[in-house]
Amino acid sequence: AQSVTQPDIHITVSEGASLELRCNYSYGATPYLFWYVQSPGQGLQLLLKYFSGDTLVQGIKGFEAEFKRSQSSFNLRKPSVHWSDAAEYFCAVALTSGTYKYIFGTGTRLKVLA
């Protein structure tokens, strides 16, 4: 069965430090992959997506993610975290048969220390 795993429930980093959030997926075909961010009490905002082509994708707010087929991973990175990045981050896989039903990971909550 298809699944998405975000192994880290909580991550704490200092402002200015680099960040990597992990995402692993299980899916038979080449997936469509997404990262979303959710600030407290808000809806989800799309950070970036991967469909095909260049495996390093750039998103909004200075985030990037790298698709590694051999590791079934799509990790999110940012070179220097800002206090405003504190939020919950969700990785998702779109099942490409018919409608694009998403499977979400359970999320990683990021805390940023001043």
Add this chain to the structure above:
Amino acid sequence: DAGITQSPRHKVTETGTPVTLRCHQTENHRYMYWYRQDPGHGLRLIHYSYGVKDTDKGEVSDGYSVSRSKTEDFLLTLESATSSQTSVYFCAIQTSGSSEQFFGPGTRLTVL
């Protein structure tokens, strides 16, 4: 902003009562989705629609029904609410020719 609104934004109800949540979009997108968000589970798909009167079940559809009589509105109904349906409910649309989904602001539902 993909022109998605959800109503109500907050609701408290009692076990056994019917509840209907509304998702409204202004851009005539064909695909619409209802998710629930619970701690430790991320978002899970309840139902989705691929056109007027065309709907299908998602991963956690038991206890929920949906209707879509107009392109712009997708209704989620809890026929008889239970405490296990206390959750935050998100509606999403999918833009044409793309697999990207955009989410509404959510409805926080509490079933006492």
